[in-house]
Amino acid sequence: MxxxxxxxxxxxxxxxxxxxxxxxxxxxxxxxxxxxxxxxxxxxxxxxxxxxxxxxxxxxxxxxxxxxxxxxxxxxxxxxxxxxxxxxxxxxxxxxxxxxxxxxxxxxxxxxxxxxxxxxxxxxxxxxxxxxxxxxxxxxxxxxxxxxxxxxxxxxxxxxxxxCAVTTGVGAVIHTSGVRPGETVAVIGCGGVGLSAINGAAIAGAGRIIAVDTLGSKLNLAKHFGATDVVNSKDGDAVAQVLEMTGGGVHHAFEAVGLKITAEQSFKMLRKGGTANIIGMIPVGVNIELHGADFLTERKIQGSVMGxxxxxxxxxxxxxxxxxxxxxxxxxxxxxxxxxxxxxxxxxxxxxxxxxxxxxxx
CATH class of the missing domain: 3.90.180.10 (Medium-chain alcohol dehydrogenases, catalytic domain)
Structure with missing residues (x-):
């Protein structure tokens, strides 16, 4: 055939x-x-x-x-x-x-x-x-x-x-990172996977869900999917904005872009004991740089494949x-x-x- x-x-x-x-x-x-x-x-x-x-x-x-x-x-x-x-x-x-x-x-x-x-x-x-x-x-x-x-x-x-999008985004929230009711979440990137992570965080009962992107249209869409707050990274340092909004960082961050800078930002947005999840596809050969002393506060970074x-x-x-x-x-x-x-x-x-x-x- x-x-x-x-x-x-x-x-x-x-x-x-x-x-x-x-x-x-x-x-x-x-x-x-x-x-x-x-x-x-x-x-x-x-x-x-x-x-x-x-x-x-x-x-x-x-x-x-x-x-x-x-x-x-x-x-x-x-x-x-x-x-x-x-x-x-x-x-x-x-x-x-x-x-x-x-x-x-x-x-x-x-x-x-x-x-x-x-x-x-x-x-x-x-x-x-x-x-x-x-x-x-x-x-x-x-x-x-x-x-x-x-x-x-x-x-x-x-x-x-x-x-793909839903299984990857929602799965990263409920399976990989295990978001619990009342916890705070940041999602970097509001494409299909990022919107699914936002939606998954809402279903999981997250208390505060912060969407981060550079396009206002995508941030408006993120609100419909469950974001309680939005950050346009064109308006200033996204990490600083998230840290200020949450009084020290989020419990869970999800990187849904696939870039070195946003992967590093997801880790920097964490509160003590928080977990960063890389769900975007970072190109082969790209290395992520983190501040070693941050691991003394039990911050974690991990991958998630297909949620x-x-x-x-x-x-x-x-x-x-x-x-x-x-x-x-x-x-x-x-x-x-x-x-x-x-x-x-x-x-x-x-x-x-x-x-x-x-x-x-x-």
Missing amino acids: TMKAAVLREVNKPLVIEQVAISKPGPREVLIRTAAAGVCHSDLHFQNGAYPYPLPAILGHESAGVVEQVGSEVRTVKVGDHVVTCLSAFCGHCEFCLTGHMSLCMSPETQRGEHQEARLTLPGGPVNQFLNLSSFAEYMLVHEHACTSIRKDMPLDRAALIG SNRFPVDMPRFVDFYLSGKLKLDDMISRRIKLEDVNEAMDELKRGELARSVIVFN
Whole structure:
């Protein structure tokens, strides 16, 4: 079978819409008809070479769709199910999976081996599948542990956001950092992931949620997602403003930009005993500098990958949050576009003006 897909052939070049052949499902694989795919800043990191990836590849990793076919051993989903995908496919039996850290699983068995037929091919040879998914395409062929079934009354364009932005942002709050009711939170960067962290902090019962950005439009949006206070870092030292507002710093800080300076700011915003969480993708080769004496006050800094998720459990719950009005997804979608408009959406990411463009497939 062939399908239309957006292929990245060269770093720093536009994606090319091409016809790509997609294989049939193996025993534990699922063929999904893509309904919607968010255009995430992480896609841009791979397009511009900040994170090297073997090419050619089909980008896209934040998606939802409908199951079309399943392999003979698939037990978790069935034909006709509505599903959300997750790039952190898991095997279910390695040390990370068995100790509840499924998002850290790197088992090769969720992918096809080098001697097997490729899942995706062009006339010139195989196409690399991006982060277990490759969702800038009309179909996805994935391991069954790269997707989970959700309620059919959930709109699939909103469900796609759960596949990355929501799981990363909300998960960092409730899983990685364990925000408790009444605690103070700062979130640097109010794109899709940052807004999700703000929303997650509100759901977790944080007493004060401070949004930090350079764009007034994004700060206004942050208020809708649950921010109690906003700081425009163009108006002065963001760290000093947060320290003054909180009388000494926040319990939890979340960096959702992916820059050296904002990562360092997230640590400096902490009160004694506070925790900074780096959820933005800082480019390969960039080092973070911190003042060593600050560790004597038990301040902590840590990474969070995909919100430390247990996505087969988390994602259906996030769907319930949305349908009950707790999770604000409608306003996160800035534009709904066609696959052919993907390069324009990537350019918008460079300008940092929008929360999310979502590709909607017919």
